[in-house]
Amino acid sequence: MNDPVVSVRNLETTFSTRLGPFRAVNDVSYDIYRGETLGIVGESGCGKSVTSFSLMRLIEQPGRISRGQVFINGRDILLLSEHDMEAVRGGEMAIIFQEPMTALNPVLSIGHQINEQIMKHMRLPLNEARERGIEMLSLVGIPSPGDRYDTYPHQLSGGMRQRAMIAMALSCDPKILIADEPTTALDVTIQAQILELIQGLQEKLNMTVQFITHDLGVISEISDRTMVMYGGQTCEIAQTQELFLNPAHPYTEALIGSRPKFGHRSNRLQTIEGSVPAPHELPPGCPFFNRCHRAKDECRVNRPPLTQVKAGHSVACFFPVSH
């Protein structure tokens, strides 16, 4: 296998709160290889978005990246100056956000917002930047891009805004794209279009993608490998098909089990008992301890390390499910 494009080592992002510091991302390590899509899945508050923001160093006060390394093409970007980081953001790597409604500035035209980025990274003069911007809009499938270029976000529909957002993200040929729940705020039909668009562009532009979602259906469609997160930690990471067929972590198994299955009509949907513990109430051991049916005393005190169970399949559990 080739060298990883993204290599995250022991990443820890801490937010200081009134109740003391809380680690939204706690000792997370993973790699993404060239041209691959890594899906990160988990419930709200599991740290998946904070992980992506940390990758672009977009964490704002009161949060900060407190430990770890993030290698992008072999270079630890956590050591870069803020000025050098500006060239990485939007240039080397780009991000698409969840809410296309609020992520675009309402008072600036779509064109202006794309322009800013193109002029910054590609140093093109205004007229060429405009051409490039229109080209990008047509690449993401926005009809009559020349006219749309001068419109404002409120004049576009949600799906069109997300397309514009993608055009903006891809405008400077990033090699790495982070998609932070890009389809969550959209209708199902639009969702499918946007997923297809991202997949198509990934192949066309040979990008490496980190795709965040809480939707297992989306994950199974788009990602080559999948990482499951819970309570700021990695539970399991494997090839997507392997993960769905042979989930080793009790949480992954429960997560997959709680999906409604077509053709199986039961009166109740399967759920995971209990709820995600509040960040300051996380147990010292396994974060899933209080909801896990396989948990033993050991799980409460010691944190299970991420261990390989098969080639390319690692799980953080003392008593993994075996198939």
Next chain:
Amino acid sequence: MTTYIVRRLIQTVIMLVALSYVCFTLMALMPGDPVELMVQSNPHITSADVARLRSLYGLDQPSYVRYGNWVKTIASGELGYSRTYRIPISEFMPARLMNTFILSMASILVALLVSIPLGVYTALRPNTKFDYIVNFFAFAGISVPSFWLGIMLILIFSVFFGWFPAGGTTTAGIENSDIFTLTVDRLKYLILPTISLAYMEIGTFLRYTRSAMMESMRGDYIRTAKAKGLARKEIVWGHGFRNALLSLITIVTLSLSDVFSGALITETVFSYQGVGKLVYDATIGNDFNVAMVSFMISVGMVLLFSLIADILYAFADPRISYN
């Protein structure tokens, strides 16, 4: 847009006429009339003389007839005659208005130049020592009575240090000097009242700028701008301040509508020859013509500037359209 402006201008004229009638009637309701002032100092006057004077000036007629007469005179371009000063209004009013205009504009400019950078700066570093100090002085500016501030400035800078004249508008007897001397002389008289007025405006503008800026910097589009690789300065001014501007337009344009109304207390404390004191004296002294002209200017300015504010909104915020 043009249709909208024309419609608003027509509304403005109607409002002006209606308000002029209200002002005129209120003036007429006040106890006393100009004839009373004229006869006070004449012990030999008889009540028959008083009645004759009243009918000569038309003061025996009902207020709506007198209003009609006043409108006729105004419409012919005649502003009328001041009973207190015994000269036509058009002879002394323009100079007074100009003095007030210079003072108000100077203070608003100073206030904007100080409060916008400070407001933006403190919004970016809320709850720091510097923020607390600036806010303390801003609240002081809002709360300190203007007469006290004026007197303090005179005591410190005129009486104690002797740097600036304690009051007045120009030095007597230098009318024939060159333009440079005249300007310097005007500036010397202008500085203390400008500081006094500006300080109060700084308090208001600063608080508005700070809160608008904090609100705008919390927007998701700020994160997008950062993710695009824009520099801090570009994010703060191009996205943060650009959006905060929307709420600043109201407060600044409404302050601008006061530029011809005069600041009664400040002008009085500094014996500055503006319209503030003039309007006050005219109202108390039943100098109908002077009072009405000043009222009309104040009302007209408020109406005009609210129209300007609305037009500026349409330019600053693409979501607003008047079609």
